[in-house]
Amino acid sequence: MKDYLNIFKALSDENRLRILLMLKMRPLCVCEIYEVLNIALSTISAHLKLMKNIGLIEDEKEGRWVIYRLGKDNSFLHELLEALEKKLQNDQKILNDRIIISHTTREICALKLKEKQNI
Amino acid sequence: MKDYLNIFKALSDENRLRILLMLKMRPLCVCEIYEVLNIALSTISAHLKLMKNIGLIEDEKEGRWVIYRLGKDNSFLHELLEALEKKLQNDQKILNDRIIISHTTREICALKLKEKQNI
DNA sequence: ACATAATATAGAAATATCTTTATATTGTCA
DNA sequence: TGACAATATAAAGATATTTCTATATTATGT
Numbered sequence: 001m002k003d004y005l006n007i008f009k010a011l012s013d014e015n016r017l018r019i020l021l022m023l024k025m026r027p028l029c030v031c032e033i034y035e036v037l038n039i040a041l042s043t044i045s046a047h048l049k050l051m052k053n054i055g056l057i058e059d060e061k062e063g064r065w066v067i068y069r070l071g072k073d074n075s076f077l078h079e080l081l082e083a084l085e086k087k088l089q090n091d092q093k094i095l096n097d098r099i100i101i102s103h104t105t106r107e108i109c110a111l112k113l114k115e116k117q118n119i
Numbered sequence: 120m121k122d123y124l125n126i127f128k129a130l131s132d133e134n135r136l137r138i139l140l141m142l143k144m145r146p147l148c149v150c151e152i153y154e155v156l157n158i159a160l161s162t163i164s165a166h167l168k169l170m171k172n173i174g175l176i177e178d179e180k181e182g183r184w185v186i187y188r189l190g191k192d193n194s195f196l197h198e199l200l201e202a203l204e205k206k207l208q209n210d211q212k213i214l215n216d217r218i219i220i221s222h223t224t225r226e227i228c229a230l231k232l233k234e235k236q237n238i
Numbered sequence: 239a240c241a242t243a244a245t246a247t248a249g250a251a252a253t254a255t256c257t258t259t260a261t262a263t264t265g266t267c268a
Numbered sequence: 269t270g271a272c273a274a275t276a277t278a279a280a281g282a283t284a285t286t287t288c289t290a291t292a293t294t295a296t297g298t
C-alpha cells in the first residue's frame with residue numbers, strides 16, 4: 001500500500017504534477033523545468049529526487065545535463081497520467097506548460113538560465 | 120487542477136485510503152470505521168469532513184447515525200478506486216478491513232464502542 | 239423534558255512539507 | 269588544469285498535516 005500512498009502524495013503537489021505531465025511529453029533537463037515553473041532550482045531538484053526515490057522517474061547524465069524521464073516500469077503511473085491529461089485538457093496552466101516545452105530546447109533554457117544568473 | 124490535487128492529497132493518507140476502499144463496499148457509519156481503523160473518533164471525523172468538503176463522499180442522517188457513502192458524481196474517484204482495488208488485492212491490511220466490514224453491522228459496532236467507553 | 243448515544247468541533251502537540259538562500263559537487267571545454 | 273556550467277545538498281523558516289484529549293452538538297427513546 002505504501003507504494004500507492006507515495007504515488008498519490010507525489011501527485012498531490014502542483015509543481016510535481018506539472019513536472020510529470022511535462023515529462024510525459026518528452027525527457028527534460030532541470031533547466032527546462034525551471035524555465036516553466038519559476039521556482040528555485042533547488043526546489044526542483046528536491047521534487048525530482050523525491051520522485052526518483054519512489055520510482056516515478058529516472059535520470060541519466062548526458063553531456064553536462066541530467067536528463068529526467070518517466071519511469072518505464074510504472075504502469076499505474078502511466079495510466080494515471082493518461083487519465084489526468086484528458087481531464088486537464090482545458091487547464092490553462094497545463095496548456096501553457098505544454099506550449100513552453102514544445103517551443104524550447106535544453107540549449108535555449110540553458111542560455112536563459114545563464115542570463116538570469118548574470119543579472 | 121486544484122480538484123485533482125485535492126483528490127490525490129486525500130488518497131495519500133493511509134487512513135483516508137482505507138476509508139474510501141471500505142466505503143466502496145457499502146455505506147458506513149462513523150463507528151463502523153472506528154471499529155476498523157483504531158484511531159480516535161475525532162480523527163475519523165476530521166478525515167470524513169475533509170473528504171466531504173472536496174466532494175469525495177456524501178453523508179446522510181439515518182436515525183441517530185450519520186451514514187457516509189462515496190460521492191455518486193465523481194467518476195474519476197470511482198475509476199481510481201477500481202484500479203486501486205485490483206492493485207491492492209493482496210494487501211494484508213486492506214484484506215483485513217474488508218473482512219471486518221463484511222462481518223459486522225452498525226448495531227454491533229455501536230455496542231462495541233459503548234463497551235470501550237465504559238472501561 | 240432528560241439522559242444518553244452518535245458524531246463534530248476546538249485546542250494543542252508532534253511531525254512533515256515546501257520553499258528559499260547559500261554552498262558544494264561534478265563534468266566539460268578551452 | 270582551471271574556470272565555469274549544470275545540478276545537488278544543507279540549513280532554516282513558514283506553513284500544513286495528523287493526531288490526540290476534552291468539550292460541544294444534536295437527535296432519540298423513555
